[in-house]
Amino acid sequence: MFKKILIANRGEIALRIVRAARDMGILTVAVFSEADRDAAHVRLADQAFCIGPGPVARSYLNIPNILSAALIAGADAIHPGYGFLAENARFAEICADHDITFIGPTPEVIAKMGDKATAKRVMAEAHVPTTPGAGILDTLEEAERAAERIGYPVLLKATAGGGGKGMREVRSVSELATAYQTAQAEAEANFKDGRLYLEKLIERPRHIEVQVFGDRFGRVVHLGERDCSVQKPSHQKLVEEAPAPQLPSAVRERLHAMAVAAAKAVNYTNAGTIEFLVSGNDVYFMEMNTRIQVEHPVTEMAYGVDLVAEQIRVAAGEPLSFTEEDLRPKRHAIEVRINAEDAHKNFAPAAGVLSRVVFPGGPAVRVDSHVTAGDIVPPYYDSMIAKIIVAAPTREDAILCMQRALAETEIEGVHTTIDICREIMADPVFADGGVAIDYLQRPHAFASV
Amino acid sequence: MSLQRPLERLRPLLASFAASDLTHFELRDGDFALEFIRRKPPHVGAAPALPVVAPVAAAPEVTERIVRAELVGVLHWTKPLISLGSQLEGDRQVATIEALGVNTPVRAGGSGVVTRVLVNDGDAVDYGQALFVVERV
Structure with missing residues (x-):
């Protein structure tokens, strides 16, 4: 087992990893930017190194400084958390070159899944359905033929795209020419790459993802699914739960089986998540995340496992500590993300000082957070300041428990997503379960948006 | 916002503002209001602009x-x-x-x-x- 782990991250996930390591008797090394000098992960780790100024490019993405800190500290492994370097195949490779274990899958698998086209091909080979689509389109005529073949509505997307730029919904052939030109111009302007491809538009799908885990002995298990359909308009998740409510058991079983098959197809090791779009009985592979996810506590609370400790054990070469037969969801878990954001202004991040912070407690409530009163929310990083997770025997009880937890939560000094989360927990539509990813965008449904 | 130890509380916020790209920061809570404004540097190539908070104390000469x-x-x-x-x-x-x-x-x-x-x-x-x-x- 490792003696010392460097945590190449900040915020609540850095703290989460410090806690897992401490439970296992492993020493921790924190890294921090100048803006995080007083951060909780720095205080609680056994050792800490400042690796750069506030902006992430010069600190949390600064591979030489992070690696140099690991070597000086004598760390034998690096946990990348999520975001930053977590899905950087080159970083995983460099760690290996320096005899430091990267806690995650192999660089080859990270690279394979990080490339959208390759990932889709690998999934298709493993008989996992992907969104019907067409490769790169050279002309408008080609786009017309492809759309005809796939069937409207379709989605035109920029190959270099991201954040919805260079993306257009097209409902009929009459809309295609204009959409093609504007999407191409937008892609050219934003990414200096005007190439487009086309995909079937899945209307009002649910976002359901499956947690998988593989070890070095070729074993792969799944830990069920998480429903992450409650998303901000930017498609960032706000509420997650496990198991997914109102999901036909045939669909659920198919998702689990496909996720395991896909992970086995790439000899997947460590924790990973396969994201699907689900529409009725149809499921489509969206992407695979080769890291621990923000919402992993939902699975931990439902199944009674420690995924971060398992990541460390598997990276150290141990076999998985559970078998598929052991793994049954024992409770229904829900997580809400408390972000320093103004929901009224399209969830714009709100930096500032937290003048008052009160987190909930009591039975079945877990809070993963790195902030306390007096802390600053720096402008450089993700705006998430806490995750509140609850678990109860039934979904109804879990919602009641979350209502209680959110009623106890008080954060002052910055705008937060507490109010919108309270509204969601009181919403009969959410209580019915099975909402689609446009749930938060229904007009006039929420006072806090 | 509690104003016990006001300077201690403001210093990190001010530092965070100074290090950011923001030109204006405003915080209001009940009777309390705080505003930081970044002035443009007097000359191109001069030291980066510092946030101005009134009253401004004369900075000691740096040697x-x-x-x-x-x-x-x-x-x-x-x-x-x-x-x-x-x-x-x-x-x-x-x-x-x-x-x-x-x-x-x-x-x-x-x-x-x-x-x-x-x-x-x-x-x-x-x-x-x-x-x-x-x-x-």
Whole structure:
């Protein structure tokens, strides 16, 4: 087992990893930017190194400084958390070159899944359905033929795209020419790459993802699914739960089986998540995340496992500590993300000082957070300041428990997503379960948006 | 917002504002209001603009300069070794920081007299760590 782990991250996930390591008797090394000098992960780790100024490019993405800190500290492994370097195949490779274990899958698998086209091909080979689509389109005529073949509505997307730029919904052939030109111009302007491809538009799908885990002995298990359909308009998740409510058991079983098959197809090791779009009985592979996810506590609370400790054990070469037969969801878990954001202004991040912070407690409530009163929310990083997770025997009880937890939560000094989360927990539509990813965008449904 | 220990609470916020790209920051809570405004620097190429908070205290004349590590690594002083009272001329190299097998020079950054040496040869240093202090003459 490792003696010392460097945590190449900040915020609540850095703290989460410090806690897992401490439970296992492993020493921790924190890294921090100048803006995080007083951060909780720095205080609680056994050792800490400042690796750069506030902006992430010069600190949390600064591979030489992070690696140099690991070597000086004598760390034998690096946990990348999520975001930053977590899905950087080159970083995983460099760690290996320096005899430091990267806690995650192999660089080859990270690279394979990080490339959208390759990932889709690998999934298709493993008989996992992907969104019907067409490769790169050279002309408008080609786009017309492809759309005809796939069937409207379709989605035109920029190959270099991201954040919805260079993306257009097209409902009929009459809309295609204009959409093609504007999407191409937008892609050219934003990414200096005007190439487009086309995909079937899945209307009002649910976002359901499956947690998988593989070890070095070729074993792969799944830990069920998480429903992450409650998303901000930017498609960032706000509420997650496990198991997914109102999901036909045939669909659920198919998702689990496909996720395991896909992970086995790439000899997947460590924790990973396969994201699907689900529409009725149809499921489509969206992407695979080769890291621990923000919402992993939902699975931990439902199944009674420690995924971060398992990541460390598997990276150290141990076999998985559970078998598929052991793994049954024992409770229904829900997580809400408390972000320093103004929901009224399209969830714009709100930096500032937290003048008052009160987190909930009591039975079945877990809070993963790195902030306390007096802390600053720096402008450089993700705006998430806490995750509140609850678990109860039934979904109804879990919602009641979350209502209680959110009623106890008080954060002052910055705008937060507490109010919108309270509204969601009181919403009969959410209580019915099975909402689609446009749930938060229904007009006039929420006072806090 | 509680205003016990107001300066202690404001200092990190001010630092955060100064380090950011923001030009304006406003915080209101009940009777309490706080506003930071960044003024444009007087000349192009001048020092970065500092946030202005009234009343502005006169800044003391800076004669000391702290030379800091710009990367994480192991520090090795280079010859001629500097010590208390050493005269530095120009921008000579005074040390190297070894990281991942590469030595990056640390330079004096200008003339002056060394008034403090803060790390030993072979010490691990992290980003921004003060290495030595030079007083301008």
